[in-house]
Amino acid sequence: MDRVIDIENERHELNEWVLKSIELFENTPYLDNLLEVYPLESAIPVHLExxxxxxxxxxxxxxxxxxxxxxxxxxxxxxxxxxxxxxxxxxxxxxxxxxxxxxxxxxxxxxxxxxxxxxxxESAPKLNTQMGPMFTTWLRKNFNLLNSKDFEESSAGIFILSSSETEGKDFVNNKLSQNLRKRPDLVAKVNNTYIIGEAKWIGRSGGNQNHQVRDVLDFCKEQRGAVIRIGIIDGFPWAIRKLNNSIINDKANVLVQESPYDIVSSLLLNDYLKSFL
DNA sequence: TCCTTTCAACCCCAATACGC
DNA sequence: GCGTATTGGGGTTGAAAGGA
Known part of the structure; x- marks a missing residue:
């Protein structure tokens, strides 16, 4: 897929948070640090009786x-x-x-x-199928949670809504006037600003992965009212260069990197939320 | 409590696009 | 024109939520 923005010479034109995420991938032990959010374990064989x-x-x-x-x-x-x-x-x-x-x-x-x-x-089970709930678990462990009543009434600080799928969806659709068919992965409030987000781990390029990326961008595109919609993406989409040093122009990478909406690595989520304080 | 559904990840392959 | 890379579409899996 063609890039509109020259990633080598026009980086400053990228969305601020996208650029921070790319630089995180380039300049830090990004994948190692990501183990905190997605704690992959070694794949151990399951022995039969x-x-x-x-x-x-x-x-x-x-x-x-x-x-x-x-x-x-x-x-x-x-x-x-x-x-x-x-x-x-x-x-x-x-x-x-x-x-x-x-x-x-x-x-x-x-x-x-x-x-x-x-x-x-006896072969080890596939690790990828275990990654679904990991983001939510990490979120609950690392941020301050509030039930929907306290969440709604809060007006200072960073809080995450703690609720079931159904309750969270109702809150977002009824109180925040959104139109979602499921609870977003992230429902946050910083002082009086609501921020909702869809989180994805994208480990490689390909058909279904592009579909996932498009879902996130479609979600961001439909900003409603004062509620801010963001994407939280980790993995391959932040990569810039292949083994042979050529630029990666895979669809998922280009779409994420040229997104005008705020898309961040989960490792930057705290910084992102703090920017609204 | 148990069973079913949903969700979010990946893999594989064929068709198409691209580069030489 | 041919070989390689990318894209799109089909399918599988396991955990958690939801429902009976």
Whole structure:
């Protein structure tokens, strides 16, 4: 995607908070510091019970396909990316009438050694699927929380609304006259100014990631009344250069970096909110 | 309390765009 | 014109919230 602003020579034209975020990525141990917000742990294999493990190995070596599939259906995840996995685990008599599919799956399973099969079954869970709630947890731990009544009445200092999804959505839509279908990730108040934000971790470029970025920008675009809408984005979109030193012009990066709206790394959120004091 | 739905992340692949 | 990079669209996953 073409850049409108020359990132090498016209940086000063970028949004102030966008520029701070880019410089954070460039000049500090940004990803290390980000562990505070997104505390990724090492991916550790999940070991199976010895008895279950013996049953699997025995069924595999004895080529007892029915028994093996029953175990995969109820007790463990699939050892490979099987398109029918979800249906096999959910739908009654899913495979019984479909011998070709059973044969195909059996061939796949027997193409592996029993030991190999076990290694796949014990593989570490995907870390990315655990990142969803991390931002909210960090927010609650690092800022002052108030229930909706005290939040509404506050008029000095920085506070975050503490509420359930439904209550938060109602507060934002009814009291603050917004039009959101869910509670924003951030509902903050600095003195008498309300600030709401959508937070995203974007680890790489690609179709769905661009979609996420567009969601944030669309959210910011619809500023309503005196409430300020911001984006809180972390990860790849702040990067400028590839391994070969060429400029990154991926859609997500260009859209975020040239955003006229305030978009910040979560590591700058406190500074951002303080700027309204 | 248990089950279902929602949400937010990623991966993979094919089609298209781009650069030489 | 061909090979590589980017984009867009499909799909999977696990945790938390919401509902029965």
């Amino acid at each position: 010895p008895r279950l493990k013996r049953r699997i190995i025995s069924a595999h070596q004895g080529r007892r396909t029915t028994e093996l599939i029953e175990i995969l259906q109820g007790e463990v995840k699939f050892p490979y990316d099987e398109p029918l996995a979800f249906m096999i685990k959910q739908v009654l008599y899913c495979l019984e009438k479909n011998p070709k599919q059973i044969q195909r799956i059996a061939n796949t399973l027997y193409a592996m050694e029993a030991e190999e099969l076990i290694i796949h079954l």
